[in-house]
Amino acid sequence: MAFGLLKYGLSRRRPVKRFLSARPELRPSYDVAIIGGGGHGLATAYYLAAKHGVRNVAVFDKGWLGGGNTGRNTAIIRSNYLTPEGVAFYEESMRLYRGLSEELDFNILYSERGHFTLAHSDAAMRTSRWRAEVNKHLGVDSEVVGREELARLVPLLNMSDEVRHPVLGALYHPPGALARHDAVAWAYAGRAQELGVEIHTETEVTGINVENGRVTGLETTRGPVACGKAMQAVAGLSGQVARLAGFTLPIRTVPLQACVSLPLKPFLDPIIVSGSLHVYISQSDRGELVMGGATDPYPRYQTSSTLDFMEGLMAHILELFPFMSDVPVLRQWAGMTDMTPDFAPVMGLTPVENYYIDSGWGTWGFKATPVCGNRMAELIATGRVPELIQSFHLDRFRDFSLMGEKGAASVGH
Amino acid sequence: MKIMPCPLNGPRNIQEFICAGPVEPHPDPSRCSDDEWAEFVWLEENLAGVVREWWCHAATSYWFIAERNTVTDEILATYPADRVFSERVDFAPLALPEPPAPPEPPKAPAPPPPAEAAADTPAGDAPSDDALPLAPKETGG
Numbered sequence A: 001m002a003f004g005l006l007k008y009g010l011s012r013r014r015p016v017k018r019f020l021s022a023r024p025e026l027r028p029s030y031d032v033a034i035i036g037g038g039g040h041g042l043a044t045a046y047y048l049a050a051k052h053g054v055r056n057v058a059v060f061d062k063g064w065l066g067g068g069n070t071g072r073n074t075a076i077i078r079s080n081y082l083t084p085e086g087v088a089f090y091e092e093s094m095r096l097y098r099g100l101s102e103e104l105d106f107n108i109l110y111s112e113r114g115h116f117t118l119a120h121s122d123a124a125m126r127t128s129r130w131r132a133e134v135n136k137h138l139g140v141d142s143e144v145v146g147r148e149e150l151a152r153l154v155p156l157l158n159m160s161d162e163v164r165h166p167v168l169g170a171l172y173h174p175p176g177a178l179a180r181h182d183a184v185a186w187a188y189a190g191r192a193q194e195l196g197v198e199i200h201t202e203t204e205v206t207g208i209n210v211e212n213g214r215v216t217g218l219e220t221t222r223g224p225v226a227c228g229k230a231m232q233a234v235a236g237l238s239g240q241v242a243r244l245a246g247f248t249l250p251i252r253t254v255p256l257q258a259c260v261s262l263p264l265k266p267f268l269d270p271i272i273v274s275g276s277l278h279v280y281i282s283q284s285d286r287g288e289l290v291m292g293g294a295t296d297p298y299p300r301y302q303t304s305s306t307l308d309f310m311e312g313l314m315a316h317i318l319e320l321f322p323f324m325s326d327v328p329v330l331r332q333w334a335g336m337t338d339m340t341p342d343f344a345p346v347m348g349l350t351p352v353e354n355y356y357i358d359s360g361w362g363t364w365g366f367k368a369t370p371v372c373g374n375r376m377a378e379l380i381a382t383g384r385v386p387e388l389i390q391s392f393h394l395d396r397f398r399d400f401s402l403m404g405e406k407g408a409a410s411v412g413h
Numbered sequence B: 001m002k003i004m005p006c007p008l009n010g011p012r013n014i015q016e017f018i019c020a021g022p023v024e025p026h027p028d029p030s031r032c033s034d035d036e037w038a039e040f041v042w043l044e045e046n047l048a049g050v051v052r053e054w055w056c057h058a059a060t061s062y063w064f065i066a067e068r069n070t071v072t073d074e075i076l077a078t079y080p081a082d083r084v085f086s087e088r089v090d091f092a093p094l095a096l097p098e099p100p101a102p103p104e105p106p107k108a109p110a111p112p113p114p115a116e117a118a119a120d121t122p123a124g125d126a127p128s129d130d131a132l133p134l135a136p137k138e139t140g141g
C-alpha cells in the first residue's frame, strides 16, 4: 500500500479511479435479490460473493447508498451485552471489524476508545456486575470500576455529589470502538461490486411476488426482476416491506435522534454512556462531540428533529460535563429505527420460503453490520440457520422465547 | 414543542403523555389459541398512516383515545374512551365454564361535536384509512 501511494504521488497522470461503477440496467433475474442498500444489505452481498461464490446478486435501495440508519448512527461498537447469545454474536462482529480495513482495503477508521456505561443507582451497579460476569465468562474484556478509578480514567467527568444523579461507578469495556459509518457501507459496496454484485440505488422495491409460499421475484420502480432467493434489510421500513411479502413483524418504527457539537480540541477519548440519564457522548476524529439518547417517545415514520429531544439531552449532558454549556450544537438529525419488544434483532427464516429477514436492529445495529452480513450470507448460501443467530428467529414471538437484552441495549446502542 | 389536545386537561406539552399503542380488539386469553394471544401481545400493524391509539396523561392518570398520522405527526382527533367503549370488559366471568355472552362490540362513535370544537383541530388531511372506524374530530376542552 505504501509503495502504491508513493507511485501515485510521483505519477504525472494522477489516475483517478471511480470507486463505485455506474448503476447498470436491471437484468431479468438474479440468484439473490437484497432489499436495502444499508450496511447490512451490502455486507451480506459482499460475503455471499467473497465467501460463498454467489455472485449473481443485486442490492436494491430506494435512496442512495447507506442513506438510511447506516449513515445516521453514532457508530458505537461494543460487545458487552447481557445475554450470552448477544455477547457471542456481537463479539464475532468486533473480531470482523478489527480486520475490516485490511480485508476490504479501505480505511474505515476503526478506533478503540474504551466504553463506559455509567451507573447512578444500586440497581444499575448490579446490572453492571451481572454484565461484567457474563462478558468475562465469554472472553470479553469487561469489568466494573468504582468512583476513584473512573475519575482517573475519565478526568473531565463530573463526579460531584451535588447533582440529581451522582455517578457511583461504571461498566468498563476497553475494546469499545468507533468507526466511520459511511466508509463501512462504501467499502462493502466497492468490494462486492468488484466481485460481480450489482448495486441498484434509487430503485424502490414495491412488491414481492410469492408463489406457492415461495418467493419468485420483486417488483421495483424500474421494472420487475425474478429471483431465486431474497432478503430484506430495511431497518425502519421492515414492517412495510414484510407486509409486501405477506407477514407481520413484532416491530414498531420509532425515530432516534442525535446531534454533534462544533469541533473542539481532543479531550474525550472514551465513549461515555449513561443508561439512567438516557444519554451518550463521544468525540469524533474531527473533534465534534457526538451525542444521543433514547428513542422518541412515540412511533412515527419521520426523520425530523425536535426541540424536546435537544432540551432533554442537554440537561443530562451538562450534568456529566458542566463546562459544555458554552459549546454550540452544529447539526441535529434522526433515523427511523425498527424496535423489537426484547431489544434483540429478528434474523433468519420467514414464513415465506427462500425469503430471509434481517431486521429489528433498532438503535444498536451498526456494530452488527459485519456479523449480520457474514451470517445472513451463510444462511442464504447454505439454507441452514447458523447457530450463532438461531435464537434471534422470528418464531420466538410465537413460542414466547424472548431474549431480554433491554438491560444492555436500551440506550447504550 | 408538540401539543397534545387532552380531552380532560386541554392542550398540554406532549411530553406529559404516554403513548400505549393501538386500540385493537382484545382476545379473550382463556379461550383464544396461543398463536392468537402471541399475535395480540407481540405483533404490530406499525401502520404508516392514520392510527387510533391509547394515550395517557401521566400527571392526571387520564386515559383517552387519539387519532394521529404517523407519517405527518399530526394529531387529528382526541376523545374520551367512552366514545368507543360503551361498557367495561370484564374477563373474570369469561374464564368460568359457562361464560356469559361475549361483550358487545364497540358502539358506533357519537355524533360530531359542535363546530367551534372542530375548528380547533389541527389542520390536515382527513383521516383516510378505511380499516379504522374513525370518530369525528375533536380536541380537548
Ligand SMILES: Cc1cc2nc3c(=O)[nH]c(=O)nc-3n(C[C@H](O)[C@H](O)[C@H](O)COP(=O)(O)OP(=O)(O)OC[C@H]3O[C@@H](n4cnc5c(N)ncnc54)[C@H](O)[C@@H]3O)c2cc1C
Pocket: A035, A036, A037, A038, A039, A040, A041, A060, A061, A062, A063, A064, A065, A066, A067, A068, A069, A070, A071, A072, A073, A074, A075, A076, A077, A203, A204, A205, A206, A233, A234, A235, A236, A237, A241, A256, A257, A258, A292, A333, A334, A335, A336, A337, A361, A362, A363, A364, A365, A366, A367, A368, A413
Ligand atoms: C441516530 C442513530 C444512532 C445510532 N447509533 C448507533 C450506534 O451508536 N451503534 C450501533 O451499533 N447502532 C446504532 N444505530 C442503529 C444502526 O444505525 C442501525 O441499526 C443500522 O445502521 C441498520 O443498518 P441497515 O443496513 O439494516 O439499515 P439502513 O442503513 O437503514 O438501510 C436500509 C436501507 O433500506 C432502504 N429501503 C427501505 N425500504 C426500501 C424499499 N422498499 N426498497 C428498496 N430499499 C428500501 C433504505 O433506503 C435504506 O437505505 C443508530 C441509529 C440511529 C438512527
